[in-house]
Amino acid sequence: MDVIWDALGDAFNLLFSGDHETFEIIGLSLRISLTATVIAFALGLPLGMLLAFGRFRGRRLALATVHTGMGMPPVVVGLIVTVMLWRSGPLGGLDMLYTPSAMIVAQAAIGAPLVAGISAAALQQIDPDFRVQMQALGASRLRSLWAVAVEARLPLLAAVMAGFGAAVSEVGAAMMVGGNIAGETRVLTTAAVLETSKGNLALAVALGLILLLLAFMVNLVLTLAQQRGRP
Amino acid sequence: MSSPPALLELRGIVVDAGGRSILDVPQLALPAERTTAVLGANGAGKTTLLRVAGALIRQTAGEVMLDGAPATPTAIRRVSAAVLQRPLLRRASVRDNAETGLRFHRVPRAEARRRAGEWLERLGVAHLATSPAHTLSAGEAQRVSLARALALSPRLLLLDEPFSNLDAPTRGELLVDLGEALDATGAAALLVTHDRHEAAALADRMAILHAGDLRQEGPTAEVWGHPSDPDCARILGYDTVLETDVARRILGNGVAHPLALRSEDCAAAPAGIQMDGSSLTIDAELRRLIPLGSTTRVIAELDGRRLLATAPAPAPDWLANLQPGDPIAVRLERARARPVGAPFPAADEPALS
Numbered sequence: 001m002d003v004i005w006d007a008l009g010d011a012f013n014l015l016f017s018g019d020h021e022t023f024e025i026i027g028l029s030l031r032i033s034l035t036a037t038v039i040a041f042a043l044g045l046p047l048g049m050l051l052a053f054g055r056f057r058g059r060r061l062a063l064a065t066v067h068t069g070m071g072m073p074p075v076v077v078g079l080i081v082t083v084m085l086w087r088s089g090p091l092g093g094l095d096m097l098y099t100p101s102a103m104i105v106a107q108a109a110i111g112a113p114l115v116a117g118i119s120a121a122a123l124q125q126i127d128p129d130f131r132v133q134m135q136a137l138g139a140s141r142l143r144s145l146w147a148v149a150v151e152a153r154l155p156l157l158a159a160v161m162a163g164f165g166a167a168v169s170e171v172g173a174a175m176m177v178g179g180n181i182a183g184e185t186r187v188l189t190t191a192a193v194l195e196t197s198k199g200n201l202a203l204a205v206a207l208g209l210i211l212l213l214l215a216f217m218v219n220l221v222l223t224l225a226q227q228r229g230r231p
Numbered sequence: 232m233s234s235p236p237a238l239l240e241l242r243g244i245v246v247d248a249g250g251r252s253i254l255d256v257p258q259l260a261l262p263a264e265r266t267t268a269v270l271g272a273n274g275a276g277k278t279t280l281l282r283v284a285g286a287l288i289r290q291t292a293g294e295v296m297l298d299g300a301p302a303t304p305t306a307i308r309r310v311s312a313a314v315l316q317r318p319l320l321r322r323a324s325v326r327d328n329a330e331t332g333l334r335f336h337r338v339p340r341a342e343a344r345r346r347a348g349e350w351l352e353r354l355g356v357a358h359l360a361t362s363p364a365h366t367l368s369a370g371e372a373q374r375v376s377l378a379r380a381l382a383l384s385p386r387l388l389l390l391d392e393p394f395s396n397l398d399a400p401t402r403g404e405l406l407v408d409l410g411e412a413l414d415a416t417g418a419a420a421l422l423v424t425h426d427r428h429e430a431a432a433l434a435d436r437m438a439i440l441h442a443g444d445l446r447q448e449g450p451t452a453e454v455w456g457h458p459s460d461p462d463c464a465r466i467l468g469y470d471t472v473l474e475t476d477v478a479r480r481i482l483g484n485g486v487a488h489p490l491a492l493r494s495e496d497c498a499a500a501p502a503g504i505q506m507d508g509s510s511l512t513i514d515a516e517l518r519r520l521i522p523l524g525s526t527t528r529v530i531a532e533l534d535g536r537r538l539l540a541t542a543p544a545p546a547p548d549w550l551a552n553l554q555p556g557d558p559i560a561v562r563l564e565r566a567r568a569r570p571v572g573a574p575f576p577a578a579d580e581p582a583l584s
Contacts, residue, residue: 129319132287136313136389137332137379140305147331151322 007205014206021183026210028100029187033168034218036104040111040163045156047112048119049145053131063120069113074106074166078173081106085177098179103187106173111163118162122155123148157226161219168215188214237299238263238419239284239307239387244293246279246443254279256293256445259438261387266413266420268434268451270427270466276443277423278316278391284421285311285389309336313389317396318376320364325356325375328364332383343382350378353415354408370401374408381412388413388420394429406432427468431455439463449575457575464491464571470539471497472571477534481513488570494539496567499529501549502558510562513538517559520546531559 014022051063083089085097085105096102126148134144149156171189178185180194188211195204237260246254254276261267261284271277282288286295286304294301297310312332320328329347330340338346351357354374359367367375373393380388393409394402410433413420423440424430430437431451438448439459447459458464461472469491473481478490502514515531515538522528522544529540529550540561542550553559 127317127319129315129317132282133313133315133319134331134335135308136285136287136311136315137383138308138312138335140335143335147321153322 003201003205006202007209010202011206011209015210022210024183025186025188025191025207026214028185029168029189029211030214030218032100032103032174032187033107033164036107036111036167037160037164039104039108040115040167041160043108044112044115044159044163045119045149047116048159049123049149051116051120052123053145063117066113066116066120070117072110072113073172074110074170075172075176077109078106078176081109081173081177097177098181098185100178100185102177103174103185106177107167107170110170110173111167114166115159115163118159119152119156122152122159125155126151154226157222161222164218164222165215168211168218236263237261238297239421240296240299241280241284242294242296244280244283244295245291246276246283246288247291252291252443254283254290254443256280256440259445259448261419261421262436263386263419264417265435266422266433267436267438268430269421269423269438269440270425270430271423271440272425272466275425275440277425277440279443280440281313281389281391281421281423284387285313287313307387310385311387311389312380312383312385314373314376314380314391314393316392318369318372320367320372320375323364324360325351325362325364325367326360328375329360329379329382332379336383346384347378347382350382351375353412354378354381369396370398370405373397373405377405377409377412381416381418384416385418388416388418390420390422390424392424393422394424394426402429409433427455427466439466441466453575456569457573458491458569458571460572461489461491464489464569467491468493469569469571470494471537473533473536473538477536481511482568486570488573491569491571492538492563493567494528494541497538497540497561497563499527499531499540499542499550500560500562502560504560509565511565511568513561513563515559515561516555517553517557518555520550522546529559529561531561 051059051066081102082097084091085094085102086092130151131144131148134147139147169189171193174187174190178190180186180190188207192204192207195207239261241256241259244254244256245252269277269280283290283295286307295307296302297307321331326347329351330343333343333346348357348360351360354377356371356374356378359371364372364375377393394405397405406429413433422430422433434451436449437451437454439446439454441462447454447463455467458467458469464472471492471494473490475486475489478486513533515533518532519530520527521530525544527542527544527546529542531538531540538561
């Protein structure tokens with residue numbers, strides 16, 4: 001039991017002592033995961049719309065691929081991104097490996113299929129005639145798509161939450177493409193892994209608790225936006 | 232009554248789906264400031280026709296003309312507004328819903344609020360303005376849907392069975408309010424419906440669609456009494472159509488067309504009683520009686536063809552005592568037996584006058 005009490009104490013101390021390194025890790029975690037979520041949403045929503053409303057050959061195959069991507073092991077994504085960004089890889093010239101940008105790419109790649117898959121399902125739930133009705137009131141094609149997305153805002157925000165959850169909790173890809181370099185690419189998950197391997201269980205649990213708290217706060221904001229106007 | 236020039240005209244419209252034609256309309260003009268009803272059974276292609284007219288789906292062939300010139304879908308949508316069968320409201324307040332179309336047309340918010348509010352008021356749902364749309368009853372929701380379309384002051388209002396999901400009293404009230412609204416706006420309207428009474432109540436002109444084909448079109452009074460073929464007759468509520476040879480035996484050799492009868496015009500009577508000349512008596516055999524509450528539906532047979540008539544409810548003793556196969560007379564005013572496919576005005580109906 002002691003390890004849990006120690007962890008709680010450590011977490012409290014880390015949060016309220018203003019420990020510079022801890023706040024750097026928290027800040028980096030948030031920056032990387034939120035950016036990745038925004039990118040995942042920006043890519044995933046249009047893809048979800050295309051899969052939901054598009055009429056093209058191979059649509060169902062594409063949807064099945066996206067659904068597979070929703071369960072893709074982060075380690076595999078990390079591996080693919082690493083290979084792509086490797087010095088001799090196709091994108092090696094970008095010199096991005098072991099930078100926060102590489103971690104954003106990996107986390108966005110993990111989140112985008114989640115956002116796309118949930119979005120496609122959410123948008124298909126809306127009555128197909130809804131879009132026709134919006135066009136019949138003067139909405140352009142694009143405007144009518146937007147109206148459908150606004151109508152599906154509850155599940156779409158759920159898609160954002162799923163995307164953020166996958167990004168912020170992910171550790172394998174972050175380790176591989178980021179390298180867990182102190183002060184540069186160390187985030188809460190990779191720091192927790194490191195501390196565990198060093199035997200600093202209390203510190204690792206503290207980092208885990210902070211991660212949970214962070215995820216809760218972000219999701220609280222999203223949930224409040226989602227459930228606006230309801231008790 | 233001469234019709235104003237056509238606001239919208241469908242020319243040579245064909246719509247194919249799944250390798251077969253689901254709509255074929257050689258020509259249909261929607262006059263400005265008039266209501267045109269398209270009457271047809273379920274699956275006749277009414278919704279497809281309405282959506283082609285509103286540029287909401289693309290036709291396989293043919294052209295939609297606006298003010299006499301070929302029009303782009305955008306141009307058509309700019310002047311039209313539609314009310315679909317189910318009121319598809321946004322997850323928002325009634326007021327926001329009523330403003331939706333105006334906002335799409337970039338009407339400033341204050342003006343949109345004023346115009347939407349005006350129509351919510353006229354359609355009797357202004358008191359619900361701040362309610363969430365999903366709390367409305369079907370009738371209220373359809374009123375909001377109508378207000379949303381009318382607030383746009385469209386030149387063409389497209390109405391796709393707007394009453395079909397409503398109970399009878401709600402439908403009756405909304406029918407009256409919609410009629411007044413259409414008169415007030417001066418918009419042209421296209422109403423597609425399976426209900427001939429709605430069509431007759433609202434429309435100046437009537438067209439009949441059967442299995443995707445436009446079969447008949449003209450002023451409501453003309454179409455109502457002059458079905459152009461047996462399918463049109465059935466859609467217009469003539470539930471008995473007697474072929475020409477049968478009609479001749481009843482009315483004499485002057486008859487050149489099949490006869491269409493409405494069961495509500497046909498009264499069941501005891502067989503063998505002579506009547507004065509203004510009535511037409513058809514001798515038939517009784518098959519069944521069906522009590523319908525306020526009336527009794529009498530199913531008779533004439534040369535193997537069904538003939539429907541009406542009797543009071545409960546059925547009078549003379550009728551209740553008849554057995555299937557017993558002779559029965561069906562009586563109606565001569566003018567109520569309508570020739571099918573006769574030219575209008577019908578010059579060749581001497582036997583009916």
